[in-house]
Amino acid sequence: xxxxxxxxxxxQSPLSRFDPRVKIVSTIVLVVSxxxxxxxxxxxxxxxxxxxxxxxxxxxxxxxxKSYLMAFPFVLFxxxxxxxxxxxxxxxxxxxxxxxxxxxxxxxxxxxxxxxxLKSLRWFRVPTIISSLLLFTYRFIFVLLDELERMxxxxxxxxxxxxxxxxxxxxxxxxxxxxxxxxxxxNTRAGNIYDALRSRGYDGEIKTLNKLHASPKDAGYACxxxxxxxxxxxxxxxxxxxxx
Numbered sequence: 546x547x548x549x550x551x552x553x554x555x556x557q558s559p560l561s562r563f564d565p566r567v568k569i570v571s572t573i574v575l576v577v578s579x580x581x582x583x584x585x586x587x588x589x590x591x592x593x594x595x596x597x598x599x600x601x602x603x604x605x606x607x608x609x610x611k612s613y614l615m616a617f618p619f620v621l622f623x624x625x626x627x628x629x630x631x632x633x634x635x636x637x638x639x640x641x642x643x644x645x646x647x648x649x650x651x652x653x654x655x656x657x658x659x660x661x662x663l664k665s666l667r668w669f670r671v672p673t674i675i676s677s678l679l680l681f682t683y684r685f686i687f688v689l690l691d692e693l694e695r696m697x698x699x700x701x702x703x704x705x706x707x708x709x710x711x712x713x714x715x716x717x718x719x720x721x722x723x724x725x726x727x728x729x730x731x732n733t734r735a736g737n738i739y740d741a742l743r744s745r746g747y748d749g750e751i752k753t754l755n756k757l758h759a760s761p762k763d764a765g766y767a768c769x770x771x772x773x774x775x776x777x778x779x780x781x782x783x784x785x786x787x788x789x
Contacts, residue, residue: 550687551612551651551654551655551659552654552655552657552658552659553608554603554604554605554608554655554656555654555655555656555657555658555659556658557603558602558603558604558655558656559601559602559603560598560601560602560652560656560657561656561657561658562762563762563763563766564757564758564759564760564763565657565661565662565664565665565757566665566668566669566757566759567759567763567764567766567767568653568656568657568766569653569662569665569666569669570767571766571767571769571770571771572649572650572652572653572770574770574771574774575591575649575770575773575774576646576649576650578774578775578777578778579591579642579645579646579649579774579777580642580646581778581781582638582642582777582778582781583635583638583781584638584780584781585634585637585638585641586780587777587778587780587781588638588641588642588645588777589641590773590776590777590780591645591773591777592641592644592645592648594769594773595645595648595649595652598652599648599652602652602655602656604652604655604656608655609648609651609652609655612651612655613644613647613648613651616647619643620640620643620644620647623639623640623643624636624637624639624640624643627639658755659680659683660680661755663676663679663680664752664757665757666679667750668757673750681735684738685731685735685738688731688734688735688738689727689728689731691734692727692730692731692734693723693727695730696723696726696727696730700723
């Protein structure tokens with residue numbers, strides 16, 4: 546089955562050539578600096594920088610939009626809450642701040658193969674249990690989706706046409722049976738996948754063919770992120786004056 550994988554365009558992106566460790570640190574610095582921004586102009590600086598990165602990343606906007614829409618309800622809820630309590634300017638600042646942070650993180654994982662991200666986290670001494678949980682959680686999402694799709698095909702092959710709404714007779718019973726079978730079959734498949742990993746020597750460490758190696762171009766990448774972070778912070782405290 547074809548699913549929306551967050552890193553499906555990573556290998557074709559020019560940004561994938563940079564060291565993932567540098568990309569992770571640079572992104573964290575930018576996200577942390579944006580957490581201190583409250584003005585619209587500094588946040589727009591960061592947004593413009595992120596848009597420029599997207600333009601050169603070769604990652605389709607549609608792909609980024611799908612990833613962003615998964616978190617959009619939470620962004621909207623936070624923005625409306627601040628809007629009602631602190632006014633429209635603070636509400637817009639909250640929206641831009643969270644949107645920028647999400648876009649930076651989505652761009653990071655969209656231009657970096659998922660296993661390289663996990664390998665970099667292990668290099669930073671992130672505990673093995675956390676990196677393993679991230680790996681299996683991400684991969685088993687697709688196992689659940691595959692089993693759900695198979696169940697839908699099986700029901701359709703048996704003449705099930707589905708109901709119009711959840712209040713229809715026997716709708717809840719069918720949903721419960723489907724959910725139960727999906728989890729049972731997914732658990733069996735997950736066990737088979739884990740046994741296959743163990744038989745191939747998996748010991749909890751993330752191993753890839755790509756070796757982590759930083760170069761001068763990675764320093765330039767980091768400088769760009771640090772420069773934008775400092776520029777936005779200077780704009781926030783008033784060191785840089787904006788003409789009206």
